[in-house]
Each structure stands twice: as structure tokens, then as C-alpha cells.
Amino acid sequence: MGEAAMAQKSVKNSSSDPNDFKVIKEGEAEILMLANNEVFFNKTQVNNRDMSIAVLRTFISKRTAEHEAMMAKKMKRGQRLPLDERVEPAIEMEEATADGSEKSNGECIEPAKPPQDEPTNVSEESSTMREGKGRGEIKPLRVLEALAASGLRALRYAREVEGIGQVVALDNDKASVEACQRNIKFNGTIACEKVQSHLADARIFMLTHLKEFDVVDLDPYGSPSVFLDSAVQSVVDGGILMCTATDMAVLCGGNGEVCYSKYGSYPLRGKYCHEMALRILLASIESHANRYKRYIVPIISVQMDFYVRVFVRIYTSASEMKNTPLKLSYVYQCIGCDSFHLQALARTVSKNNSIRYMPGFAPAVPQECSHCGKKFNMGGPIWSAPIHDQEWVSSMLADVNSMKDRYPAYDRISAVLTTISEYRLFGIVVMFSCYAAIHGAITLLCGPLKLDAELPDVPLFLSLHNLCATLKCTSPSAVIFRSAVINAGYRISVTHVYPLGLKSDAPMDVIWDIMRCWVENHPVKAQPSDQPGSVILAKKSTLKANFARAVASLSKGQAKKVARFLPNPERHWGPKPRAGRQIKSKHASLLGPQAVNGCNSHEADEPDAKRHKVDEPATASE
Ligand SMILES: C[S@@+](CC[C@H](N)C(=O)[O-])C[C@H]1O[C@@H](n2cnc3c(N)ncnc32)[C@H](O)[C@@H]1O
Numbered sequence: 001m002g003e004a005a006m007a008q009k010s011v012k013n014s015s016s017d018p019n020d021f022k023v024i025k026e027g028e029a030e031i032l033m034l035a036n037n038e039v040f041f042n043k044t045q046v047n048n049r050d051m052s053i054a055v056l057r058t059f060i061s062k063r064t065a066e067h068e069a070m071m072a073k074k075m076k077r078g079q080r081l082p083l084d085e086r087v088e089p090a091i092e093m094e095e096a097t098a099d100g101s102e103k104s105n106g107e108c109i110e111p112a113k114p115p116q117d118e119p120t121n122v123s124e125e126s127s128t129m130r131e132g133k134g135r136g137e138i139k140p141l142r143v144l145e146a147l148a149a150s151g152l153r154a155l156r157y158a159r160e161v162e163g164i165g166q167v168v169a170l171d172n173d174k175a176s177v178e179a180c181q182r183n184i185k186f187n188g189t190i191a192c193e194k195v196q197s198h199l200a201d202a203r204i205f206m207l208t209h210l211k212e213f214d215v216v217d218l219d220p221y222g223s224p225s226v227f228l229d230s231a232v233q234s235v236v237d238g239g240i241l242m243c244t245a246t247d248m249a250v251l252c253g254g255n256g257e258v259c260y261s262k263y264g265s266y267p268l269r270g271k272y273c274h275e276m277a278l279r280i281l282l283a284s285i286e287s288h289a290n291r292y293k294r295y296i297v298p299i300i301s302v303q304m305d306f307y308v309r310v311f312v313r314i315y316t317s318a319s320e321m322k323n324t325p326l327k328l329s330y331v332y333q334c335i336g337c338d339s340f341h342l343q344a345l346a347r348t349v350s351k352n353n354s355i356r357y358m359p360g361f362a363p364a365v366p367q368e369c370s371h372c373g374k375k376f377n378m379g380g381p382i383w384s385a386p387i388h389d390q391e392w393v394s395s396m397l398a399d400v401n402s403m404k405d406r407y408p409a410y411d412r413i414s415a416v417l418t419t420i421s422e423y424r425l426f427g428i429v430v431m432f433s434c435y436a437a438i439h440g441a442i443t444l445l446c447g448p449l450k451l452d453a454e455l456p457d458v459p460l461f462l463s464l465h466n467l468c469a470t471l472k473c474t475s476p477s478a479v480i481f482r483s484a485v486i487n488a489g490y491r492i493s494v495t496h497v498y499p500l501g502l503k504s505d506a507p508m509d510v511i512w513d514i515m516r517c518w519v520e521n522h523p524v525k526a527q528p529s530d531q532p533g534s535v536i537l538a539k540k541s542t543l544k545a546n547f548a549r550a551v552a553s554l555s556k557g558q559a560k561k562v563a564r565f566l567p568n569p570e571r572h573w574g575p576k577p578r579a580g581r582q583i584k585s586k587h588a589s590l591l592g593p594q595a596v597n598g599c600n601s602h603e604a605d606e607p608d609a610k611r612h613k614v615d616e617p618a619t620a621s622e
């Protein structure tokens, strides 16, 4: 009998009624679920878990490369290699036994350590690279899954990611911890050796384990806001915080005051609200990190399905922290024509080799919109620095493509990664047909000509549909519009957040001029003169837009016909209610009528072609 089968037998033997359970498999992990929705499980979150696994695999190889570079540098300097200096956790969890016995599991953890000293400046040797027993050896990764529920995620990390030494899975719900422990046993030796489950309040646990985990994963019900302060302290220098937020209504402007109270930023409604949500979350994490002289470096930030998820590295440096206001902006959004403008919180002035930090120049906009004459709403502050590290994204995509079979949500995550890593030649109308040859020649001629992915320095995006709705005109195709922007000398890219969104560094003046030129050839019906569209069209364009098709206007993914946006994964997909909550008729709109009749919501399998609430079309319209 195989290990899993034996484990299954033992679990079933110990369970009062084996028929109460069903086995759910995802990746290499299997969990036992009680039929009565007692412990949280949402099958559509497989995308979230797969993306996290891709980040972990890339982290392990990057960390090794960083470690080797650091060792080489030290050798060069003739320094002595440090002895093993990793601070071993002093609490019960280290007593986890290889045989999976429950020595520490299930106990409520009390604060075990006094708070550590003030954080110091980060050294080049980040803590996440501290060495193992052998000299020059790197320690296996320690991961904290702070809100673990059934433990599925923790089990997948432990079983599927080579290089992980330990996963600590916490939950403050007794039934969840019991389920997690059952699932650890059910998954055999590796799981028993590596995964530990504790009944604990994640906040207290993280506050009593400062800078101890290479990776901290937060996957809460709704908002992560109450966990952020402790989570940013629990990550080692150079480690990763992974964080989900599913309270999209709050983050997207449905309730601005609540968003401000949770995240310290005002959201704005608009087509870019999901990107704004990502950037509000990042700004909030940075603000918590700053309290401890720490700062974040985003690796990849995605909006998928019904949530946002960010992956950031955390470092300590009082001097680097001074740059934070340079990475934050307020957003002014015109209430008439949706034009938007960013206002950085700060700027720097260089004088005699020194840099001074100054408040940002203000105001970024006049009282009334210069295009349509209406007033502005102000949102933010948002994180306006890059939200992805392109090198990471490329490594992740390569890794994911090289092991498709090991990612159950391969189609979905490769689509997202492809969109983020797409690139185009900007500002060059290439008249030749052989793109590869031209690309090679240009790279040779111009050196490392920068090819842009989802434009890293453009925080928010335009919606072609919104521009046309304001002017009440027919829409140019995305390719035609992109060509006009490129031909006017600006960059433009897609965004993974919204199939019809376009990121560009062209100022709004140029965008409206291009649209005026479009309307010249595609006239609109007369509108009342006080309408924003009429005011915009009453002005003459100062440029002559060139709509000739630019090769660069087609993204790599589109050229290759790679699906960039996939339909929703299942009927009634979305956030699931808290575990154990009774499903009533009022939940029918969220979960479907079959859930009300006692059926678990995650059993509704058939894809629903009609509902494309967030994702919209499978490929962006051209
Ligand atoms: C959305 S579920 C986690 C799902 C899980 N990460 C997965 O991938 O399947 C959130 C879990 O957080 C737990 N939780 C809520 N507040 C907590 C706290 N303060 N400390 C520890 N766990 C908590 C809940 O009991 C619940 O099981």
C-alpha cells in the first residue's frame, strides 16, 4: 500500500464517519474536506496558489544566485566566511518531529521572545541568505503561511517547491487547525517533515517572530490590513511578503472612507480602479514597513479573478526609506472627461553631489480641467513606482513554461505573465516585415535598446472606450490608436489588469489631439455645447495624427496569438463566504441557487460563458 493510501486509511479509521470527507487534489497536494463547508476552501484560488509557487521557485534560484555573488565578492575581498549565524527560532515549532507527531501542533502560541532591537541598515548580506551548517551553504527557505485554513497552500509549497525547508501554517480557528493537521498526515512523509500547523493569532505570532521568515504569505478573508503591520516585521531582510486582498469593492472606490481607514488611501472609480487597488495596497505595505525603517521592492503585482495579490521583497535601510515619498503620488481625475494626472508627493534636488528631498511641486492641475472645464476628484496616495520586476517576471514565465504540467492553472498564469512581460519597439515605425531581423539589427546598432513591457513608469491606463464615450464617437481599433500614439513619438503598452486598457506616456493633450483627428474623419452627431465631449472637440488639434499602422503597435502576445485574458474559471466564481457560515437564499446571487440547497459552492464546475464580469473577452479586441 502506498504512503498516501496508508495515510488515507489511518485518517479514515480515526474519523468518525469517512463518508463525511471527500478528497480534493490540487497540484501534488491532497486535502480531506468535510462536506459541510466547515473549513475554508476556494477552488478558483488555484491561480493564486500557482502564481505563488512560481514566485517561490524563482525566489529560490535568485536567492542562490545572490548568495553566490555575495560569497564571490567576499572571497575576492579575502574576507573570512561567516560561521552559521542564523538565529534558530526558540519556540516549539522547531521541535516539529520528523514523524509528524503533534508535539507542537495545535498549541496556541504565547509570545516567546521579547521584541528585537531597532532594525539596522541592511547589509549587502541579506538575512535571507544566511548560511547553513556547512560554510558557504545557503539555508533552506522558511515560509510562514499565516492564514492557512485547510493547509492546502502550505502543503503544495512543501511538496512542490524544491528548496523549502519548513512551512509554518497558522490559523486561529480550531477546526481549521485540526483539518490542517489531518491533511499534513494525509500527505505523507515530506509533508509531515516540513509542514507544521499551529493554532495562533497570526498577528501575535508574527510580532513574536520578528525577521524570522524568508517568506510570509497573507491570504485573508477580505482585507489584509490588520495583518500588515506584523507581517512586514516578520520577514527577514531580502525576504518576500506575499499578500492577497479580496475586498475589491473597498479598494476600487465603492466605499472611499473605508478604504482610507484600512489602507490610508482614497480610491477613485474608473476603468483603472483595479490597478489603483494594487497600488493602494503596495503604498499601504510600504507605509507599514517604513515604521520599522524598512521598505519594499515589488516583484510582481497582479489582479486576477476577484482579488489583487502582490509579491514584494522587504529590506531594512533608513536611508533608502527616504525615497518613499518619491514613489507615491496623488491622482487627479476629471469628473467630466476622465482625464487623469499624477502628483508626486516629493522630488529631489541635487546640489554639490548631495541630494535634498523636497515636497512635490503643486498643484499638478488647475482648478478646472483644461480639456473639458470640469472639476477634479483627488485620490491616493498610490504607489506610482514600478509594480513588477521584469527580470523576475521573465524568469517566472520561463520557469512556468518549462514545467507546464506542474501548474494546474498553467493557462491562466502564463496568460497573466505573458501580458506583463510583453514588449514592443516604441517610437519606431518599422517598415519591414521581418521583425526578428530588425530587432536584432537595432539592438546591435543601438546597444541595449530598451524594449518595454507593461510600461513600468506609467502607473495608470487609458480606456479607449471611455475616450470614445466622452466624445460620443465610434472607436478606432486598438491597433490604429496605438499606432497614432507611437507615430506621435510616445510609448504605449497593454496592461494585464484590463483587456481594453492602454498605458502610455503621452500627455492627455496629445491623447485628445489624436482623438480630435480621429473624429475629423469619423464625425459625431452634434451634442449640447456644455458636454465635456463638445468642449474638447470645439478646440483645434495642435498635431496631425498619423494613423499608419506601426509594427510596434502589436504586442508580442497578440502577434503570437497567446491568450492574454481567459474567461472566468467556473460558474459563480469569486470570493467564498467565511468557512462554516450558513448559506442562505440571500447568497444565491454570489454562489448560485444550488449552494443554497445544501450543495457546496465549489462544486459548481461548468464554465459560465455568459458571465465575464471582471475578465471580459479572452483576447483584447483589436
Ligand atoms: C481565506 S482563508 C485562507 C485560505 C488559504 N490560504 C488557502 O489558500 O486555501 C483565511 C483563514 O484565515 C483564518 N484567520 C482569520 N483571522 C486570523 C487570525 N487573526 N490569525 C490566524 N488565522 C486567522 C481563518 O480562520 C481562515 O481559515
Ligand SMILES: [Zn+2]
Binding pocket: 334, 335, 336, 337, 338, 339, 369, 370, 371, 372, 373, 374, 532
Ligand atoms: Zn476633463
